[in-house]
Amino acid sequence: MIEGKRQQDMETSRYTGLQRKIILLTLLVSLAPLIVLGATIYYQFAGMYRAKITQQITYRSRGLAQAVELFLKERTAILCSMADTHHFNEMIDEANLSRIFEIMNSRAGAFVDLGVIDGNGRHLAYIGPYDLKGLNYYQQPWFGEVMAKGVYISDVYMGYRRLPHFIIAVRRQEKSHSWILRATIDSGVFEGIVKAAQVGKTGDAFIVNKSGVYQTQPRFEGRILTKSKLETSSFGGGTTGVEKKNSEEKQILFAGTWINHGKWLVVIRQGVTEEMTGLFSTRNMEIAIVLSGILAIILMTVFTTRMTISRLRAADVKAGEMNAQLMQSDKLAALGKMAAGIAHEINNPLQVIVEKTGWMQDLLNEEELQQSKNIDEFRTSINKIEEHVERARKVVHGMLGFARKMEPHMEDVDINAVINQTIDLLGNYARINNITITSELSPDVPIIAADGAQLQQVFMNLVSNAIDAIGKDGRIDIKSRRMGPQIHIEVSDNGPGIPEEKQKRIFDPFFTTKETGKGTGLGLWVTHNIVEKMGGAVNMRSEEGKGTTFTVRIPIVIPEKK
Amino acid sequence: MDTMHYFRVLVVDDEKDFLETIVKRLDKRGIGTEGALNGEKALExxxxxxxxxxxxxxxxxxxxxxxxxxxxxxKIAPLTEVILLTGHASVESSIEGMKLGAFDYLLKPVKLEDLVTKLAQAFEKKEGQDQKIRSAKIKELMRFPGRVFQQEKEEEK
Structure with a gap:
């Protein structure tokens, strides 16, 4: 029993191991692509989104740059056209200059002052709030530049009234000498353009010069004309996107476009987090979908594997049972052949013994031996020999009891009638031992073609075994009923039952639970053989202390019509 | 022919010990018995x-x-009854034997009393057959007395 339990445990662990393996493999195979796909989509999406944002702010930066550049060009162009359309002499006349200044302001605006400087750097005429007339700019670096290049735009500086300004100066070449028209521009005007690009919660736009000094007021960190933390060298030609992390470890994207001949950098700054909220919600959705997919796969895998394993287990149990049954009938068939062979070999010598002792008995009856002193001893011995030969004969004939009737004699048999007959035959024996036999025979049981004598033997064996098993005081129930193509007959007793270790052997020949000499151990073997020969089966179910039930299943063979 | 014997029996068995004893015992019971150890001897x-x-x-x-x-x-003696004796339950050969006209079959070991009873039954049957044949012949002879000679000729064969 303990061994059986251990074996059962081993089998359970074998199935559990198999189950675990299948689940792990299935999960690995089905989850790996899902996770890889999920991760790829996750990062790809993030990359794409970032690229899109970068592109977007790059566009914004370029657009803003164009607007600012346009503003500068416009001012420069007005200044140029004024210089080109007027002679030096006209310009140094301050009344004239004032008129021109007014025209310029009315057409374009944002001009703070206007001045004329000759080729030697002297400020000859000036219209504006500062008293700049008479100053010499010859030593100023911008003077050299404008003389060399024709156009000069300064960085922003804080001018009068504490407003940011910058200068545009253009050169007019008139015959042999050249002069300069110089204007101060209120950069507050183009600051307005820049500020319009400061969108969203974290969006910023500003202009820095080459050394990173703010030319416009940024929205967040820093002030105009102070140095920004921006590395202008990290912005190349055209428009460049740069990613940075600020002190709070937040990612910030910058896009910068160089304008004003590479002197100024128009920068769009955008916090990533704000722009990414769309991405984040998409990401969360993706993660949720992947996670629920994983959960579904895990649940499904575990569920289907469990189901498969339990089916497999059931099939194994069934196959095992069938195997055991097959082995049982193979064993019984082999034993049957052996028994028939042994029977033959024993019967011949038994026959000789019978004849020899018979002959001795014949001779003992002769006159001259009657006087012998030991005549009675001889007689007794001979009787004993005969008695034991008879015993041996019974065993051997019992073995052959089935074999001798191998060729069944087919007739129309009413199984219920055969059962009733059996009860009649054994009723007396049962009553003596105070055993009640009850029967519950279904009228549906049809007449079949079978060997009545053999069936009689089957029921006799089962019922008399039941009586012997009970011993005294008990009950036997016999039931018959039709079950599809078979007739089932149950013989149940409420005897002591058969111990489990003996149950496997009860159909073996010479296996008996009865006392030595009382049973041959052939009854159930013969029963089994007869029923199997009919194409049926005998099963036994026994529980110690509760009783035993034998079930005989006989196929219904409809008798031929005569 | 010994008039003491009720009828005559031939026992055929390859078991010498059995054969010798059964012959003696049947003889003792007034059944004229002879034994043969094999088929050829028996036919002879x-x-x-x-x-x-x-x-x-x-x-x-x-x-x-x-x-x-x-x-x-x-073939030799169609009217002689044959009882088959077998050491094992070879039903097939027993059935074949019955089809060939054997009277019955017995399973070894057989008690002498049972054997004698069976032999007597077989003998009775044979006697009955003989009787029928005899009376048929007598009837025939009464109708056609001339056939006496014909009968004798047949018997000479």
Whole structure:
């Protein structure tokens, strides 16, 4: 029993191991692509989104740059056209200059002052709030530049009234000498353009010069004309996107476009987090979908594997049972052949013994031996020999009891009638031992073609075994009923039952639970053989202390019509 | 022919110890018995003498087997009854034997009393058959007395 339990445990662990393996493999195979796909989509999406944002702010930066550049060009162009359309002499006349200044302001605006400087750097005429007339700019670096290049735009500086300004100066070449028209521009005007690009919660736009000094007021960190933390060298030609992390470890994207001949950098700054909220919600959705997919796969895998394993287990149990049954009938068939062979070999010598002792008995009856002193001893011995030969004969004939009737004699048999007959035959024996036999025979049981004598033997064996098993005081129930193509007959007793270790052997020949000499151990073997020969089966179910039930299943063979 | 004997029996069995003893015991009970250890010997004896009943072991190793012997016996003496004796339950050969005209079959070991009873039954049957044949012949002879000679001729064969 303990061994059986251990074996059962081993089998359970074998199935559990198999189950675990299948689940792990299935999960690995089905989850790996899902996770890889999920991760790829996750990062790809993030990359794409970032690229899109970068592109977007790059566009914004370029657009803003164009607007600012346009503003500068416009001012420069007005200044140029004024210089080109007027002679030096006209310009140094301050009344004239004032008129021109007014025209310029009315057409374009944002001009703070206007001045004329000759080729030697002297400020000859000036219209504006500062008293700049008479100053010499010859030593100023911008003077050299404008003389060399024709156009000069300064960085922003804080001018009068504490407003940011910058200068545009253009050169007019008139015959042999050249002069300069110089204007101060209120950069507050183009600051307005820049500020319009400061969108969203974290969006910023500003202009820095080459050394990173703010030319416009940024929205967040820093002030105009102070140095920004921006590395202008990290912005190349055209428009460049740069990613940075600020002190709070937040990612910030910058896009910068160089304008004003590479002197100024128009920068769009955008916090990533704000722009990414769309991405984040998409990401969360993706993660949720992947996670629920994983959960579904895990649940499904575990569920289907469990189901498969339990089916497999059931099939194994069934196959095992069938195997055991097959082995049982193979064993019984082999034993049957052996028994028939042994029977033959024993019967011949038994026959000789019978004849020899018979002959001795014949001779003992002769006159001259009657006087012998030991005549009675001889007689007794001979009787004993005969008695034991008879015993041996019974065993051997019992073995052959089935074999001798191998060729069944087919007739129309009413199984219920055969059962009733059996009860009649054994009723007396049962009553003596105070055993009640009850029967519950279904009228549906049809007449079949079978060997009545053999069936009689089957029921006799089962019922008399039941009586012997009970011993005294008990009950036997016999039931018959039709079950599809078979007739089932149950013989149940409420005897002591058969111990489990003996149950496997009860159909073996010479296996008996009865006392030595009382049973041959052939009854159930013969029963089994007869029923199997009919194409049926005998099963036994026994529980110690509760009783035993034998079930005989006989196929219904409809008798031929005569 | 010993008039003491009720009827004559031939026992065929390859088991010498059995054969010798059964012959002696049947003889003692007034049944004229002879024994043969194999089929050939048995057929030889049957050609020489008349037996009422033959007790034949179905399974004999070597030489003719029981069924073969039985077939030959029925050719020699169709009216002689044959009881088959078998050491095991070879139903097939027993049934074949019955089809070939054997009277019955017995399973070894057999008690002498049972054997004698069976022999007597076989003899009775044979006697009955003989009786019928005899009365048929008598009737025939009464109708056609001339056939007496014909009958004798047949018997000479």
């Amino acid at each position: 004896l049957m050609r020489e003498k008349r037996f009422d009943v033959v007790l034949l072991d179905i399974k004999m190793p070597g030489g003719m087997d029981g069924i073969e012997t039985l077939r030959e016996m029925k």
